[in-house]
Ligand SMILES: C[C@](O)(CO)[C@H](O)COP(=O)(O)OP(=O)(O)OC[C@H]1O[C@@H](n2ccc(N)nc2=O)[C@H](O)[C@@H]1O
């Protein structure tokens with residue numbers, strides 16, 4: 290192992306997007322406990338920015354404190370950094386700063402976005418020239434959603450979500466993102482899925498109809514085909530979400546979706562003005578919402594200072 294610290298390297302900032310799952314098909318758990326997935330990911334325009342600077346030891350801080358985000362070695366960005374230097378057999382470390390714009394524990398893969406951003410930022414900081422293939426492989430060891438955060442756009446996810454392959458997407462849409470005050474634990478939702486779905490298939494089917502609708506740019510059809518197998522489990526764990534869902538469906542009968550393992554809910558719109566009208570109507574009912582375009586790019590460098 291070699292230490293190759295170079296003093297005075299300028300910091301690097303990488304921006305990474307949130308994700309949603311337009312389709313989330315879940316199978317019965319594998320021997321390792323993870324669930325086989327057939328999912329269509331879409332990157333949407335809510336972002337975390339991760340800045341890295343060379344340092345003698347690993348550390349992580351947030352630009353603004355957010356409850357639930359660990360500030361020690363449990364933070365996924367430290368695991369990402371250690372995995373990258375181990376891959377290159379180096380003894381380097383970095384101080385990592387996260388500016389969070391993605392809701393925490395919202396089912397939008399904020400931690401995964403941070404891990405992807407960290408891999409890319411450190412690769413650029415130290416000019417490691419890690420291949421895309423190796424970055425995606427290391428990402429997959431950190432979490433199921435991390436490879437997709439590198440890729441962005443719209444992609445089919447298989448395996449436990451870590452095998453990603455871009456799919457053509459001719460849509461350009463606006464999601465109303467309905468935030469929840471309280472997070473939902475992803476493992477708890479998967480555990481309850483197992484209780485509710487003892488007969489889940491070993492391999493969930495690929496949603497060919499949705500993939501065709503995306504390629505055709507048929508937003509109405511995409512809205513009709515949105516699906517999430519974790520939704521019944523999330524409703525059971527958070528009955529308050531049902532009232533929100535009813536309110537959303539009264540505004541938009543099609544195009545309502547639970548994001549990943551929840552609790553964030555989404556409403557699909559073709560036009561930004563319609564999305565704005567939905568946000569205004571929901572705000573009147575006391576809900577906190579924002580608008581995010583999709584699809585957007587994956588993790589990308591935004592600053593060389
Ligand atoms: C709900 C989704 O966001 C949909 O994309 C993901 O499946 C979850 O992705 P993630 O948070 O990156 O998940 P990981 O960090 O890999 O795993 C967290 C926990 O979620 C459960 N998990 C996750 C992915 C998967 N295919 N099966 C699982 O059972 C496991 O309990 C695992 O310990």
Ligand SMILES: Nc1ncnc2c1ncn2[C@@H]1O[C@H](COP(=O)(O)OP(=O)(O)OP(=O)(O)O)[C@@H](O)[C@H]1O
Nearest residue numbers: 357364365393394395396397398399400403475549
């Ligand atoms: N950098 C990070 N940002 C957010 N959470 C982190 C981070 N590192 C570790 N965590 C832990 O990960 C847990 C899940 O956080 P995250 O915001 O990624 O949830 P999520 O959006 O529901 O994830 P997913 O959609 O991938 O299931 C948090 O409870 C937190 O303890």
